[in-house]
Amino acid sequence: MKLKWVWTVPNVLSLMRIALVPVFATLYLMSEENPVLLGWSIAALCLSGITDLFDGIIARKFNQISEIGKILDPIADKLTQVTVILCLAIRLPRLWPLVILCGVKELLQAIGALLMLLRGNGRVQAAKWYGKVSTFVFYVSMGLFVAFPLPGETPLLFNWNMPEPLFIALVILVAACMAFAFYQYASLFLRLMQESKTPDASDDGTPEV
Numbered sequence: 001m002k003l004k005w006v007w008t009v010p011n012v013l014s015l016m017r018i019a020l021v022p023v024f025a026t027l028y029l030m031s032e033e034n035p036v037l038l039g040w041s042i043a044a045l046c047l048s049g050i051t052d053l054f055d056g057i058i059a060r061k062f063n064q065i066s067e068i069g070k071i072l073d074p075i076a077d078k079l080t081q082v083t084v085i086l087c088l089a090i091r092l093p094r095l096w097p098l099v100i101l102c103g104v105k106e107l108l109q110a111i112g113a114l115l116m117l118l119r120g121n122g123r124v125q126a127a128k129w130y131g132k133v134s135t136f137v138f139y140v141s142m143g144l145f146v147a148f149p150l151p152g153e154t155p156l157l158f159n160w161n162m163p164e165p166l167f168i169a170l171v172i173l174v175a176a177c178m179a180f181a182f183y184q185y186a187s188l189f190l191r192l193m194q195e196s197k198t199p200d201a202s203d204d205g206t207p208e209v
Contacts, residue, residue, distance in 0.1 A: 002010035004067075004068065004092055005068055006063040006066040007107045008059070008064075009055070009062075010056070010058050010059040010063060010064050010066075010069050010071065010073070010146045011055075011060050011066065011068065011069050011072055012180070013051040013052075013055035013058075014051075014055055014069065014072040014075075015054060015072070015076075015078045016076070016118055017048050017051050017076035017077075017080060018052050018076045018079060020044050020047060020048045020051075020080070021048075021079050022083075023044050023078055024041050024044040024045055024048070024080075024083065024084065024087070025083050025087050026039035027040045027041035027044060028087050028088075028103055028146065029087060031092070032091075034114055038146070040146075041146060042143065042147055043073050045084065045142065045143055045146060045206070046143065047135075047156070048080055048139075049101070049139040049143075052073075052076070052077065052135065052139075053079075054102060055069075055073060056073070070184075074131070077131075077135050078106045078110075081102060081135070081138055082106060082193060084138075084142045084146075085098060085102050085142065086099060088142060088145050088146065092145065092150070094171075095145075095171070098125060098173075098174060098175055099108070101175055101178055101179070102178060104181075105178055105181075108182070108186075109182065109185055112185070112186070112189040113189075115193075116192060116193075116196075117203050125135065127186075128181075128184065130180060130181045130184045131181050131184075131185070133181070133182040134177040134179060134180070137173060137174055137177045138174055138178075141170040141173065141174045142160065142174075144170065145162075145167075145170070148160055148161060148162040149162065150162055150164065150167055151163065151164055176181070199206075
């Protein structure tokens with residue numbers, strides 16, 4: 001499969017999300033010394049989430065879907081998710097199990113997608129609804145973790161601490177969504193691999209990268 005770059009609004013928005021990754025990391029990690037930067041890191045995360053929402057809407061509504069866009073969009077999502085969860089885990093060590101789950105999920109999905117691309121007999125497939133739901137839950141939960149510290153910690157921006165039960169519930173919810181999305185993509189990958197071994201099978205896509 002030969003990919004060709006196409007200048008479209010969705011692709012530009014995906015590039016913007018990638019550019020926001022180091023911006024968020026820098027602002028968030030420096031906010032402990034300068035609390036004002038925490039507000040800017042939240043703004044960067046919100047902007048990333050908004051561009052993620054609109055690039056899909058624009059692509060479908062104005063027929064700006066491209067093969068390169070189907071790769072660029074999930075790459076932007078995954079770079080953002082891994083960076084955000086790593087930055088948060090530096091301050092919240094209890095998030096490391098979630099970091100491991102996220103890292104394993106993204107690594108295995110990337111390997112599976114690469115294997116399908118190397119076979120050269122499938123086309124890139126856009127993110128599925130379960131992937132988008134997982135991404136949405138992730139953005140909301142991580143945004144809350146960034147904005148509101150846990151009990152016993154000093155609030156940097158808002159004068160409110162997140163209750164412990166809410167923190168645990170959000171971690172479980174994010175983990176459950178990640179696990180469900182990974183199961184669905186793994187099932188899709190195995191089905192496509194099986195179909196590719198059948199001479200009469202028609203390939204219908206490559207799992208999300």
